[in-house]
Each structure stands twice: as C-alpha cells, then as structure tokens.
Amino acid sequence: xxxxxxxxxxxxxxxxxxxxxxxxxxxxxxxxxxxxxxxxxxxxxxxxxxxxxxxxxxxxxxxxxxxxxxxxxxxxxxxxxxxxxxxxxxxxxxxxxxxxxxxxxxxxxxxxxxxxxxxxxxxxxxxxxxxxxxxxxxxxxxxxxxxxxxxxxxxxxxxxxxxxxxxxxxxxxxxxxxxxxxxxxxxxxxxxxxxxxxxxxxxxxxxxxxxxxxxxxxxxxxxxxxxxxxxxxxxxxxxxxxxxxxxxxxxxxxxxxxxxxxxxxxxxxxxx
Amino acid sequence: xxxxxxxxxxxxxxxxxxxxxxxxxxxxxxxxxxxxxxxxxxxxxxxxxxxxxxxxxxxxxxxxxxxxxxxxxxxxxxxxxxxxxxxxxxxxxxxxxxxxxxxxxxxxxxxxxxxxxxxxxxxxxxxxxxxxxxxxxxxxxxxxxxxxxxxxxxxxxxxxxxxxxxxxxxxxxxxxxxxxxxxxxxxxxxxxxxxxxxxxxxxxxxxxxxxxxxxxxxxxxxxxxxxxxxxxxxxxxxxxxxxxxxxxxxxxxxxxxxxxxxxxxxxxxxxxxxxxxxxxxxxxxxxxxxxxxxxxxxxxxxxxxxxxxx
Numbered sequence: 001x002x003x004x005x006x007x008x009x010x011x012x013x014x015x016x017x018x019x020x021x022x023x024x025x026x027x028x029x030x031x032x033x034x035x036x037x038x039x040x041x042x043x044x045x046x047x048x049x050x051x052x053x054x055x056x057x058x059x060x061x062x063x064x065x066x067x068x069x070x071x072x073x074x075x076x077x078x079x080x081x082x083x084x085x086x087x088x089x090x091x092x093x094x095x096x097x098x099x100x101x102x103x104x105x106x107x108x109x110x111x112x113x114x115x116x117x118x119x120x121x122x123x124x125x126x127x128x129x130x131x132x133x134x135x136x137x138x139x140x141x142x143x144x145x146x147x148x149x150x151x152x153x154x155x156x157x158x159x160x161x162x163x164x165x166x167x168x169x170x171x172x173x174x175x176x177x178x179x180x181x182x183x184x185x186x187x188x189x190x191x192x193x194x195x196x197x198x199x200x201x202x203x204x205x206x207x208x209x210x211x212x213x214x215x216x217x218x219x220x221x222x223x224x225x226x227x228x229x230x231x232x233x234x235x236x237x238x239x240x241x242x243x244x245x246x247x248x249x250x251x252x253x254x255x256x257x258x259x260x261x262x263x264x265x266x267x268x269x270x271x272x
Numbered sequence: 273x274x275x276x277x278x279x280x281x282x283x284x285x286x287x288x289x290x291x292x293x294x295x296x297x298x299x300x301x302x303x304x305x306x307x308x309x310x311x312x313x314x315x316x317x318x319x320x321x322x323x324x325x326x327x328x329x330x331x332x333x334x335x336x337x338x339x340x341x342x343x344x345x346x347x348x349x350x351x352x353x354x355x356x357x358x359x360x361x362x363x364x365x366x367x368x369x370x371x372x373x374x375x376x377x378x379x380x381x382x383x384x385x386x387x388x389x390x391x392x393x394x395x396x397x398x399x400x401x402x403x404x405x406x407x408x409x410x411x412x413x414x415x416x417x418x419x420x421x422x423x424x425x426x427x428x429x430x431x432x433x434x435x436x437x438x439x440x441x442x443x444x445x446x447x448x449x450x451x452x453x454x455x456x457x458x459x460x461x462x463x464x465x466x467x468x469x470x471x472x473x474x475x476x477x478x479x480x481x482x483x484x485x486x487x488x489x490x491x492x493x494x495x496x497x498x499x500x501x502x503x504x505x506x507x508x509x510x511x512x513x514x515x516x517x518x519x520x521x522x523x524x525x526x527x528x529x530x531x532x533x534x535x536x537x538x539x540x541x542x543x544x545x546x547x548x549x550x551x552x553x554x555x556x557x558x559x560x561x562x563x564x565x566x567x568x569x570x571x572x573x574x575x576x577x578x579x580x581x582x
Contacts, residue, residue: 104340104369112340116364122330123365126337129322133298134341153361156330164322 001044003212009079010040014241015270016075016085022261024092027100030251032072034176034209034236035143041215042141043076051081054108060138061111061127065120066145066174067101068253074098077109118151120144121171125161128169128229139223140169147179150188155200161229162201169229170222171202174209176238178249194233202231209234241268276439277414279471280378283435284309286418287346290425291317297425298338300324300347302331307437308348308378328358332373336365339372344425347373351380351434355396366430367403374424375400376433381521382549382566383438383471383559392554397469398526400432401499407431408499409452410520410528412473415444416496423452436521438559440471455502461491464581465509465516466573469495469528472519472547475563478570483577490577498528503535510540517545517576521568524548545576 001009014036021027039062043049047060064073071091078085090096097106101115111127114120124142131138148154161169173193181187190196197204203225207214215234222230238252239245242264245256256264262272291297291313298320305311305323314321324331328349335347348354354377355362366373377396384392401408409424409431411417417435424431450456458473459480468476473494480490491513493505510516516536518529529546536542549566563569 112337113364113369116360118329119333119336119361119365122333122361123337123340125330126334126339127341128337129334130338130341130343133319133343136341153327153329153333156325156327157333160324160327160330160334163325 006040006044006212009044010037011241011268011270012079013040013072013075014268015265016078016088017071018242018256018261018264018268020071020075020088020091021255023089025255026092027071027255028068028253029245029256030178030238030248031066031069031145031174031176033240033242033245034238035069035072035174036240037210037212038143038172038174038215038234039072039076041212041219043080045216046219047141051109054082058137061140063112063120063124063140063142064102064114065124065142066117066148067114067120070100070102073102073110074107077107082109117145117148118153122153122157124169125157125166128161128166129164131168132166142169142171144171144173146173146175146177146184146190147187149173149190149193158197158200158202165227166229167226170219170232171229172232172234174236175233176236178238178247178252180249180252182249197231197233201228203228204231204233206233207235209236210240243267275442277442278437278439279411279414279417279435280309280437282414282417283376283378283421284312286421287313288316290422291320294344294425296342297344297346298322300331300335300345302326302328302349302353304349310348328353329361332358332361332375333365335373336369336371340369345373346376346425348376348378350391351377351396352391352393355399355432356393359399363403367406370405370429372428372430374431374433376435378435379437380434381436382554382562382568383436383521385438385559385562386556388556389553394523394549395526396434397498397522397528398530401531405429406499407452407497409497410434410470411496412470412494413440413442413444415442415446415448416450419450420452420496427452434470436471441474443474443477450496453497453500453502455505456494456496457505458492458494459490461489462513463489464577465491465493465513466519466577467493467495467506467509467516467528467532468519469498470521472521472568475568475570476519476573479573479577482570482574488577488581495528498531501531501535503539506532506535507539510536510542515543515581517547517573517580519547519573522548523551525551543580545580547572547576
C-alpha cells in the first residue's frame with residue numbers, strides 16, 4: 001500500500017479507536033493512538049493475512065503484548081475487513097466480543113489473549129519457535145509498550161528468542177515515554193533501551209514510529225536479518241493524532257466525553 | 273519388598289514413548305532436566321526439546337505459544353516454581369487461552385526432603401484447581417503416572433501433573449484400569465472411607481491393614497484426578513460408610529481435603545478429617561523423617577480414622 005493510503009487508513013483506525021472508547025466510557029486511547037501507524041503498516045502492508053481466512057496456514061501473526069491497546073488492533077481488524085466497524089462499537093460492554101483486553105477465542109484475527117503485561121512476547125517466542133520447527137514461513141510480530149518492558153518476563157523472553165535465533169520474530173517497542181503514573185524515567189527508568197536490547201542479542205533498529213517510510217523500511221531490514229530476532233524501537237507520541245491527548249499520561253486510560261470526541265474526530269478527519 | 277520408583281522416573285520414561293507416538297509433542301524445561309527426568313527426551317528428540325533456562329515465567333509463556341501453534345507441550349520444572357512463580361502466566365496464557373500445555377511438575381510436597389522448605393510446595397494443588405478448565409492430576413505410583421500421563425497427553429487442554437522426587441512403592445499393575453476423572457476404588461470397606469491422593473494412597477493401604485486388626489473396615493479411594501473430581505464415588509462412599517478421612521502430601525488448606533469437603537457438604541454431609549501438611553512450612557530432612565514429623569504417614573491416617581469414628 002502506498003504511504004498516502006496508509007496515512008488515510010491510519011486516520012480511519014484512529015477514528016474507530018476514539019469512537020469505541022467514547023461509547024465504552026472507559027479504555028486506553030493514549031497507547032492505542034501511539035501504536036496506530038505501526039499497526040496500520042503491519043496489517044495493510046507488511047503482514048500476510050487474510051480476513052476471509054483468519055486461521056490461514058502459513059499466515060503471519062501479530063500479538064499485542066501491550067494488550068490494553070486492544071482498540072488499535074480491534075479497529076485495524078475492522079478496517080481490514082475481519083468484521084464490521086459497528087461490531088467493535090460494543091467495546092467493553094457486557095456480552096461483547098470486544099473485551100477490555102483481547103480474547104483470542106472471541107475475536108477473529110486475535111492470535112493471543114493478552115492484557116497481563118509481558119506475556120504476549122513470551123507466547124510470541126513460543127509461536128516463532130513452533131514455526132521454525134514446522135518450517136512455517138509465517139513471521140511473528142509483537143508490539144510492546146515501554147512501560148511493559150519493566151516486567152521481568154520480557155527479558156526472559158528476549159533472552160530465549162536470541163538464544164534460539166528466532167529471526168522469524170520481530171518485536172516493536174512503542175516508545176512513547178509515558179506510562180500510567182507518569183514518565184518512564186520518573187516511575188522506573190527503562191533507558192537505555194537500544195543498548196539493552198543489543199546486549200540481549202537482538203538486531204535493533206531505531207525509527208520514528210509515525211513515519212510510514214521508516215516503519216516499512218524497518219520491516220524490510222528485519223526480513224533481511226538472519227540468525228537474530230529484530231527489535232524495532234519506534235519513537236512515538238502517546239495520543240498521536242489528537243492534539244489534547246498528545247504526550248499526556250492522563251490519557252493513558254481515560255475515555256473522551258462527547259465534546260472531546262467531536263474535537264478528536266474533527267482533527268482526524270472523521271465524523272461523529 | 274515391593275518395587276519402588278519415583279513418579280518423575282515414570283514420567284521421563286513415558287515421555288520417550290509418547291515422543292514416538294506424537295510427532296507434535298515437544299518438551300520444555302527450566303534447567304532442571306536431569307531432575308525432572310526430561311533430559312532423556314532431549315537426547316532422544318533434540319529438535320523437540322527446549323531448555324528455557326532458569327526462567328519459569330517464560331517457560332510457561334512460550335509453552336502457551338507453542339501449544340497455540342498446534343504442539344502438545346509438556347513443560348517441566350519443580351512444582352514450587354511452576355505453580356508458584358509462574359502462576360499468573362499459567363492462569364492467563366495457558367488457562368484462559370485453553371492452551372494444550374501439560375504442566376508436568378516434579379519435586380512436589382514434603383518428600384523433596386533435604387532441599388528444605390523453599391523447595392517443598394504444599395500449595396500447588398490448591399493453586400492449580402482454582403484455574404477454570406485446568407485438569408489436575410496427582411499420580412500415586414509409577415504405573416499410575418504412566419497411565420495418567422498418557423491420558424493427559426491424549427486429551428486436549430491444559431493439565432497439571434504433580435510428580436514426586438522420592439521413590440515410592442509401585443502397587444498398581446499394568447493391567448489395572450485407571451481413567452482420568454474417575455476415582456479408583458483401591459479397597460472396599462464399610463466403616464470409613466480414606467480418600468487419598470498421590471503417595472498417600474500407599475500410606476492409606478498400610479493404614480487400612482492396621483485398622484483391620486482393630487476391626488475397622490476401611491474403604492480406600494485413590495483420587496488421582498483432583499479436578500474434575502469424581503463426585504459420584506465420593507458421595508457413594510459418604511452414604512455407605514458415613515465418615516471420610518482425606519490424605520494428601522499437600523496443605524490441608526485448599527487441596528484434596530478441601531475438594532472432597534466441597535463435594536460432601538453439598539451432597540451428603542458426613543464426619544470428615546484431613547491428613548496433610550498443617551498450614552506450615554517444611555524443613556530439611558529425609559523424606560521418611562519429614563513425613564513422620566509433619567504427620568503424613570500411615571500411622572497418622574490410622575489415628576485420624578480412630579479419632580473420627582472411635
């Protein structure tokens with residue numbers, strides 16, 4: 001997909017996120033918006049998936065390790081054609097398929113139930129290992145939050161992916177610098193992330209996580225890298241695309257009211 | 273003297289056979305493969321064996337990923353670290369996703385012996401049976417370990433298989449029928465029922481012989497599957513014998529005793545007593561010394577029976 005179309009698609013995905021979280025009255029807009037461009041690039045350019053055959057053999061898989069950003073994956077899957085966007089508007093309501101954090105048995109296209117931080121990358125490592133064992137061409141993509149990497153299991157998973165030379169696995173760090181209680185460096189320093197990932201044996205690529213050219217290039221470089229898993233450190237802006245949410249930790253887990261929703265959608269070029 | 277064998281030894285041997293039968297079977301460990309007995313599988317099927325290092329959380333998280341990609345996974349470490357340290361990974365990545373992972377955990381209970389309290393878990397059955405959809409299995413000897421492991425691997429979905437370090441008497445025969453989810457009537461009796469699990473089944477058999485000398489006819493049921501528990505055999509025993517003593521190498525909080533009490537209290541309340549670890553930590557010592565000190569021997573079962581119905 002060309003970059004103009006990707007930008008348009010990302011805006012549509014962002015509108016879905018805002019509307020669904022507004023309807024739900026709760027949810028995580030900040031980290032969903034920061035990851036929207038990366039997730040768009042994955043579903044609309046990089047990954048081999050088929051919405052008509054969600055369990056297609058040999059498909060690529062995306063695991064949202066930062067499961068609280070579920071709305072970005074739900075919205076992307078809707079735009080991709082896995083289900084109508086109206087369905088996703090039931091987000092977080094009793095009886096909805098669209099749980100507060102993704103449930104793989106409820107929503108087509110969700111490969112792993114996540115929400116408890118750090119477990120997505122661990123499962124992703126197992127999936128990459130299985131694909132190696134089966135000579136399955138499918139690649140495994142996993143999105144991490146930067147607060148999430150404070151979890152010990154993340155580093156266990158990083159260590160084992162490098163040990164087993166899982167070059168069919170790509171992790172993307174959504175490095176927006178903020179977590180629930182504030183800035184990473186105030187809550188618990190995660191820096192220097194690039195050096196840490198390199199020291200753990202990963203091929204590390206640093207990009208602007210809102211620049212589609214850089215995102216697509218990074219995925220290409222990851223494919224070319226043999227014998228090592230790739231970590232893409234994507235510098236992002238929490239709340240990206242909605243002016244009053246950008247770089248504001250307060251929008252980690254809060255729903256916009258009607259006025260705020262109207263303004264957000266206007267900025268994104270969508271309709272209320 | 274009867275043949276003895278640790279249930280972990282039966283596990284290691286059976287894995288080799290299962291590896292032949294199931295090409296999709298993979299085995300994982302966390303740097304304890306010589307103790308959990310998975311090392312032999314690793315030698316036989318090196319492509320299907322993954323040592324994850326001393327990292328139990330990732331052991332079970334990655335096991336989930338492999339299972340959700342179509343593998344049958346037997347993932348082993350000591351019961352303490354499997355069910356304790358990795359509990360929430362097992363709950364969310366294996367239980368909630370219904371991943372086909374068999375958590376085959378060894379060195380459970382007091383018979384860990386000399387390693388002491390840090391390695392003696394009495395909480396594992398309680399923890400595992402709270403997870404919806406988890407099958408909880410506690411074999412009582414080498415034969416039942418083999419038979420139940422085969423059935424666990426054949427079924428779809430998460431299982432916890434509790435295995436021990438110490439050698440224990442082999443009392444089942446290869447010809448004995450053991451079925452996952454069904455309690456096994458080891459000895460019939462009319463005065464009291466001893467509901468036992470794991471290595472306490474052979475202790476219960478010894479207790480029953482002693483009780484016989486005193487004119488007490490004890491029924492023994494082996495509850496090798498603690499979840500889903502065989503309600504019918506327990507209710508029938510309560511109705512017919514009027515008193516139940518449970519026996520487990522596990523805390524009396526939340527384990528077999530609690531599971532049996534949950535069945536009894538709803539269906540047929542009768543007098544009950546529980547033999548097991550009494551809400552305390554263990555210590556270093558020889559398995560037999562520890563069983564005696566912490567009250568998990570045939571004599572303790574015998575005393576509990578007499579106290580209950582005497």
